[in-house]
Amino acid sequence: MLYLVLSSLFLAATIAVTSPSPTTTTIAHDDPRIFYHGRWDKSSGTWWGGSGIKLCAEDLTSLALTLGPHTSAPSVSLGVSFDYASFVTMNASEGVNEILLPEGGANVVRINAEGWQNNRMNLLALEVDSGAKLSRYTPSHLAFQFIGDSLSAGQFLPQGVDQAWPFLVGESFRAEHNINAQPGATLTDMVSYGNVHGIAFQFFQTEDTGYYYTMDHNFTTPWHFSRDIPPTHVVIHIGANDASQNVTQPAFISTYLHFFDHLRELYPHQPIFVFTPWGWPNADGTISYYYDGAYQEIVDTRHETGDKNVFLVNTTGWMTWEDVFPDNQHPTVPGHAKIAGLFKNWLEKWGLHAAREWATLA
Numbered sequence: 001m002l003y004l005v006l007s008s009l010f011l012a013a014t015i016a017v018t019s020p021s022p023t024t025t026t027i028a029h030d031d032p033r034i035f036y037h038g039r040w041d042k043s044s045g046t047w048w049g050g051s052g053i054k055l056c057a058e059d060l061t062s063l064a065l066t067l068g069p070h071t072s073a074p075s076v077s078l079g080v081s082f083d084y085a086s087f088v089t090m091n092a093s094e095g096v097n098e099i100l101l102p103e104g105g106a107n108v109v110r111i112n113a114e115g116w117q118n119n120r121m122n123l124l125a126l127e128v129d130s131g132a133k134l135s136r137y138t139p140s141h142l143a144f145q146f147i148g149d150s151l152s153a154g155q156f157l158p159q160g161v162d163q164a165w166p167f168l169v170g171e172s173f174r175a176e177h178n179i180n181a182q183p184g185a186t187l188t189d190m191v192s193y194g195n196v197h198g199i200a201f202q203f204f205q206t207e208d209t210g211y212y213y214t215m216d217h218n219f220t221t222p223w224h225f226s227r228d229i230p231p232t233h234v235v236i237h238i239g240a241n242d243a244s245q246n247v248t249q250p251a252f253i254s255t256y257l258h259f260f261d262h263l264r265e266l267y268p269h270q271p272i273f274v275f276t277p278w279g280w281p282n283a284d285g286t287i288s289y290y291y292d293g294a295y296q297e298i299v300d301t302r303h304e305t306g307d308k309n310v311f312l313v314n315t316t317g318w319m320t321w322e323d324v325f326p327d328n329q330h331p332t333v334p335g336h337a338k339i340a341g342l343f344k345n346w347l348e349k350w351g352l353h354a355a356r357e358w359a360t361l362a
């Protein structure tokens with residue numbers, strides 16, 4: 001019932017904000033030529049940083065996003081990339097948002113919400129020039145699913161998750177990538193630094209934990225994983241906040257193993273990579289680690305139960321004081337690039353190679 005009411009509102013909003021022009025064509029948000037990734041609710045709105053769309057078109061000379069009332073106010077920061085060039089930030093708000101295309105247009109346009117909060121892009125429609133010929137985007141044969149906290153979400157980075165190591169790894173392998181990383185969140189389903197749930201619960205939901213602070217969508221709904229391209233590789237880096245919340249090592253291990261069982265129901269055959277912490281680098285050169293040996297134990301336990309497709313990624317020593325912001329010990333922009341480079345090397349040694357080219361060429 002709520003959705004019924006909301007959708008007629010959207011219709012009204014669409015009519016109100018779109019000035020009919022003979023030179024543009026409206027592409028409805030449910031047009032199959034829009035490739036969606038990440039988590040989207042029924043209003044066609046994003047949750048979780050990194051969620052977005054990809055478009056493939058010929059003769060695209062103008063593009064605008066018509067955003068609805070469930071867009072973050074005053075604006076949502078979007079990362080926009082043309083023809084696989086670097087992502088640049090653009091702020092967008094409810095209403096029609098012109099995307100400035102490069103001279104000569106673009107064949108592939110990628111747009112995502114880059115923030116770890118205020119990351120809601122409520123996409124009602126696209127406006128493209130009438131001569132544009134959209135076609136379906138072909139996804140890469142590689143698809144990463146990343147699961148984490150602030151250390152994966154790109155918290156404190158100017159371009160948010162678009163500069164974070166998971167995103168960079170995905171890009172460098174020319175892979176699709178979904179990133180479910182919630183700053184402050186524990187894996188354990190408990191209240192932590194403003195999060196009403198831990199990742200062991202929220203990962204399976206459409207919304208990130210920001211829903212709790214949202215007047216117009218103060219509820220959370222299960223995510224239908226059939227909407228994802230099945231990932232080919234799953235990467236988990238979690239535990240910093242459990243440690244800070246004093247979750248004991250045995251309790252953390254037990255929660256992690258339980259989470260693993262749930263993941264395996266979704267991802268029965270995929271290799272799963274378990275990161276050890278790179279810890280909190282300190283000014284005196286020391287590094288504060290947590291849950292020593294826990295991650296090894298988790299991987300060993302999986303192996304013992306017959307699940308050999310689980311790999312420990314030992315990130316000990318990956319981050320030093322020089323790689324982090326002094327006031328919060330999170331990786332800087334170069335710090336994230338360093339992690340991405342180290343993990344890319346690790347994966348290549350393991351046997352994964354980047355796609356030679358993007359499946360949808362620019």
Ligand SMILES: *[C@@H]1O[C@H](CO)[C@@H](O)[C@H](O)[C@H]1NC(C)=O
Pocket residue numbers: 075077089090091
């Ligand atoms: C986007 O808006 C934020 C404030 O909400 C501002 O700090 C930032 O500079 C803006 N970015 C761009 C590219 O306009």
Ligand SMILES: *[C@@H]1O[C@H](CO)[C@@H](O)[C@H](O)[C@H]1NC(C)=O
Pocket residue numbers: 212213214215218
């Ligand atoms: C969301 O709902 C919870 C109760 O379930 C309430 O405590 C919270 O204040 C609400 N948030 C907003 C922004 O209304």
Ligand SMILES: *[C@@H]1O[C@H](CO)[C@@H](O)[C@H](O)[C@H]1NC(C)=O
Pocket residue numbers: 244245246
């Ligand atoms: C965790 O334990 C430490 C040491 O006992 C204490 O200082 C800290 O306040 C505790 N943190 C939480 C979130 O309970």
Ligand SMILES: *[C@@H]1O[C@H](CO)[C@@H](O)[C@H](O)[C@H]1NC(C)=O
Pocket residue numbers: 296314315316317
């Ligand atoms: C991780 O690497 C560090 C440094 O090379 C090493 O001391 C440690 O034993 C390794 N841990 C595991 C679980 O392999």
